Amino acid sequence: MLRALSAAFVVFLSAVSGRAEEWPAKPITVLMGFPAGSGVDVVARLLQPSLEKSLGQRLVLDYKTGAGGNVASEVVANAKPDGYTFLLGTAATHGVNPALYPKLSFDVEADFTPISTLVDVSNVLTVNPDVVDAMSVKDFIAKVKAMPGKFNYASTGNGTGTHLAFAEFNAKAGLDMVHVPYRGGPDAIQAVLKGDVCCIFNQVQTILQHWRAGKVRLLGVTTRKRVAAIPDVPTIDEAGLPGYESYTWFAIFGPKGLDLAVARKFNAAIKVALDDRETQQKLGELGNTPRYETLAEFRETVKRDRAKWADVVKAVGAKVD
Numbered sequence: 001m002l003r004a005l006s007a008a009f010v011v012f013l014s015a016v017s018g019r020a021e022e023w024p025a026k027p028i029t030v031l032m033g034f035p036a037g038s039g040v041d042v043v044a045r046l047l048q049p050s051l052e053k054s055l056g057q058r059l060v061l062d063y064k065t066g067a068g069g070n071v072a073s074e075v076v077a078n079a080k081p082d083g084y085t086f087l088l089g090t091a092a093t094h095g096v097n098p099a100l101y102p103k104l105s106f107d108v109e110a111d112f113t114p115i116s117t118l119v120d121v122s123n124v125l126t127v128n129p130d131v132v133d134a135m136s137v138k139d140f141i142a143k144v145k146a147m148p149g150k151f152n153y154a155s156t157g158n159g160t161g162t163h164l165a166f167a168e169f170n171a172k173a174g175l176d177m178v179h180v181p182y183r184g185g186p187d188a189i190q191a192v193l194k195g196d197v198c199c200i201f202n203q204v205q206t207i208l209q210h211w212r213a214g215k216v217r218l219l220g221v222t223t224r225k226r227v228a229a230i231p232d233v234p235t236i237d238e239a240g241l242p243g244y245e246s247y248t249w250f251a252i253f254g255p256k257g258l259d260l261a262v263a264r265k266f267n268a269a270i271k272v273a274l275d276d277r278e279t280q281q282k283l284g285e286l287g288n289t290p291r292y293e294t295l296a297e298f299r300e301t302v303k304r305d306r307a308k309w310a311d312v313v314k315a316v317g318a319k320v321d
Helices: 002-022 039-055 067-077 091-100 137-146 161-173 185-194 204-212 260-275 277-285 295-316
Strands: 028-032 059-063 085-090 112-127 152-155 178-181 199-203 217-221 247-255 288-290
Touching (some): 028 039, 039 204, 039 247, 039 277, 085 091, 085 112, 091 161, 112 137, 112 260, 137 217, 152 185, 161 199, 161 295, 185 199, 199 204, 204 217, 247 260, 247 295, 260 277, 260 295
Parallel strands (some): 028 059, 028 085, 152 178, 152 199
Antiparallel strands (some): 112 199, 112 217
C-alpha cells in the first residue's frame, strides 16, 4: 500500500514538473485595469516584445478598466491558476485601493501571486501656463495660495496615485484647490491642455510629448531624485516643498495558487527583459526606472506599500464616489 502511494506521488510530482517545463504552451493573457494610452499601457507595450521572446509565446493585453483598476484585479483574483491569466497591477491597485475600497471582494495579498515589479514611476507637477503662469514650485504655491479655491486640478480618478500625490502636496503646502477626477490619464491630460483645469500630477512618460511641444510647463518631479528623461526639472523636495515624495510602481501578478515553477519562470523572463540595455534606455527616456524583484522581495513590497498608502489615504481623507 505504502509503495503504491509513493509511486502515485512520484507520478503526481512528475506531472506537475512536466506542466511547468512545458509552460507556456499557448498565448498568455495580461489583464490591464487602465485604458490604452495610459502609463501602464505604455510600459506594457514597451516590454511586450522582450517578454514574448523570453517566454516563447504571445502576450495578449486585455483591457478591463474601471474602479481604479479593481475590475481587472477581480478577474485575476478569481482566475484559474493555470499560468495563462495575469494582471499588470500598480501601487494603486495593490497599495492604495484596499484603503479606498474597504469592501473589495478579494484580498490584494492573499488572492494573488506577486511575480515582480517592472518599473518605478515618477509623477511630475504639470501646469497649463495660460491658466496659472507659474515658473517654479515656489511660484506655483504662492499663486495658488493668493487665490484660495480658484484653481482646479485634474486626476486620473478618485483615490488614484495622481489624486493622492496632489492631495498630499496640497496638505503639505497648505493649498485650497478643487479636485476634478477624470476617467484615466488621456482624459485628464486633455483637460489640462484645454485649460479646463490648471494642472495635474501625471506620469512623466505620458506628458513628455506635450511638454516638448510647448503646451505645458513641468515644475517638479515627485521622487527624491531627478528623472533622467527631464534632468533639468528639479524634484519638488528641492524646489520648494521639503520632504515631499510620491511615486508608484507597475508590476505583474498572477492568481493565488499559481505553480511556483511557473511564477519563477515568468519572474526570470522579466529579469531578462529589464536587464536589456536598449529596454532600459527606452524606459529611462520615458521617465521610468526599471525595477526587478524576486518573488519574495516583491511580496514584501506589496505588504509594505499597502500599509504605507493606508496611512496616506487616512491622512488626506481621500474617498471614492
